[in-house]
Amino acid sequence: MPSIIKAEKLGYYYVKYSDDSENPELINAIRSIDLSVExxxxxxxxxxxxxxxxxxxxxxxxxxxPSEGTMWIDGVxxxxxxxxxxxxxxxxxxxxxxxxxxxxxxxxxxxxxxxxxxxxxxxxxxxxxxxxxxxxxxxxxxxxxxxxxxxxxxxxxxxxxxxxxxxxxxxxxxxxxxxxxxxxxxxxxxxxxxxxxxxxxxxxxxxxxxxxxxxxxxxxxxxxxxxxxxxxxxxxxxxxVLKSYRLTVPQVTELAYELKTAGVPLPEGILTIDELVEALC
Amino acid sequence: MGEITLGQYYPSNSILHRLDPRVKFIGTILYIVSLFLVNSWIGYAMAGCVLAVLIGLSRVPLRFILRSMKPVLFILLFTMIFNLLLTPGDVLVRFWIFRITREGVSLAVRMGIRLAFLVMGSSIMTLTTTPNELTDAMENLFAPLSFFHVPVHEIAMMMSIALRFIPILVEETDKIKKAQMARGADFESGGLVRRVRSMIPLLVPLFVSAFRRANDLAMAMEARCYHGGSGRTQMKPLKYSKRDFIAYAIELAYLAVCIIFKVRGL
Structure with a gap:
């Protein structure tokens, strides 16, 4: 059975006409995306x-x-x-x-x-x-x-x-x-x-x-x-790394991360409040 | 802005509400035709009786039906006065440059009765039928026109989408208006010209948002496999039951009586 979603080197371009310039711009919305979802x-x-x-x-x-590459949904x-x-x-x-x-x-x-x-x-x-x-x-x-x-x-x-x-x-x-x-x-x-x-x-x-x-x-x-x-x-x-992509992590994860950098011994990647409670107490 | 009622549907469960919308649509057209067929007092009396029975059956309070006369009241009076004053014939009263004639009075009253019955008759349809049912009925009845490349399904779809978006756009207008009033825009004072001009800054964002919504909706419809009327099934197809055929029979009988009246010159 094929993967339900499969993408290979997917790319999509579109042309943007801005108000002030004569020359349309070629915008590259996504490029070389490989994806496989079961x-x-x-x-x-x-x-x-x-x-x-x-x-x-x-x-x-x-x-x-896609402008380039291929996307298959359930093999289609x-x-x-x-x-x-x-x-x-x-x-x-x-x-x-x-x-x-x-x-x-x-x-x-x-x-x-x-x-x-x-x-x-x-x-x-x-x-x-x-x-x-x-x-x-x-x-x-x-x-x-x-x-x-x-x-x-x-x-x-x-x-x-x-x-x-x-x-x-x-x-x-x-x-x-x-x-x-x-x-x-x-x-x-x-x-x-x-x-x-x-x-x-x-x-x-x-x-x-x-x-x-x-x-x-x-x-x-x-x-x-x-x-x-x-x-x-x-x-x-x-x-x-996430922050460099202008994304924030969940509050609990952020707190755990700050505690860890401040010297509290905690495992990596705490996701829920329960996990943090477990790790701290 | 409070509750916005679309069209003027009056919810109830009367026999008229339960009739197939196609029956009501055709019935209304026949009734209008009959009003122009009959030309005698006995004919008008009959049309009046039919109207009274329909109002009774619809269980819609009389004031709702009379309210539907309000928008056409001006046209009604206008037509009546013109007919009254400008018809030549046996003079009854004479003042200034006008002459009121016997024929004028008769014509004005006939015209008044016709228009009033026409408006009330069609308002019974709109009061007992939801806009959606009406759209369905029209799509169904005009389906043969698609043979002549009239996009019947598309027109019906446009009508029902318009009906769905009217309240959303009214709400949006209200929101934009308030946002602009909060920043000092004045919509209330000044003469007509100024007030109309003050609507322009309201219309621009409204149009932009309407186009954006239309774009989103078109995408959502495509995502759900919408590709026009061909190969489409209906969740709630219109289906005639026994009472609908009886209603059709009554409608035809009424039309026949009107034609007989016309032929016999009654």
């Missing part, structure tokens, strides 16, 4: 604004097609026009702004939008919608207008909309950036449950360090390239 993994991609992480995410869903080349809808069904995508990705005027209609596009028979659409809404814990809100929901609830509806398409993997492009802390917690819990219980491969793109602690594997991007990768513990043990 089924059921929880992957986090970290990066500062403009690091190319969103561009990478859009390649997984074939919203962007995203550059092939005729396989476009197959790729988009396999790799669902959740975006940052909850208001701008909800199409339906009622929650269940929105969740049904994807299956409708796939040409699923009406009875099956209802089954899929019920199933997807219960997986994200929004079944009780099915008749509501999306406008009346909280940010976290809207984002859960958006996730249900993707789940109803029965994808192999879900790409979440900063899904919590516009949410309050409670909304962030809700959304992350749903994402983790989907990964653990349903075995859906998750690619979480974020700049909140706290969200990647549970990932199996972390990639750090800067300037369009992958600059660090490893388990969260491996990545977060290199506090100085």
């Amino acid at each position: 089924r059921g993994e929880f992957i986090a991609v970290l990066g500062h604004n403009g690091s190319g992480k969103s561009t990478l995410a859009k390649h997984i869903n074939a919203l962007l097609v 080349d995203t550059g092939q026009e005729e396989d476009l809808w197959k790729v988009r069904q396999k790799a669902g995508m959740v975006f940052q702004n909850p208001d701008n990705q909800i199409i339906g005027t009622v929650v269940d209609e929105d969740v049904g939008f994807g299956p409708e596009n796939l040409g699923v028979p009406t009875d099956d659409i209802w089954k899929r919608v019920d199933d997807a809404l219960s997986k994200v814990g929004m079944l009780g809100f099915r008749d509501r207008s999306p406008g009346k929901l909280s940010g976290g609830q809207k984002q859960r509806v958006a996730i249900a909309g993707v789940v109803a398409m029965q994808p192999e993997c879900i790409v979440l492009d900063e899904p919590t950036a516009m949410l309050d802390p409670n909304g962030r917690k809700e959304v992350l819990q749903v994402v983790r449950d989907l990964n653990k219980q349903e075995g859906v491969t998750v690619i979480l793109i974020t700049h909140y360090m706290e969200e990647v602690v549970f990932a199996d594997h972390v990639y750090v991007m800067d300037g369009g390239q992958i600059v660090m990768e490893g388990t969260p513990r491996e990545v977060f043990s290199q506090v100085d």
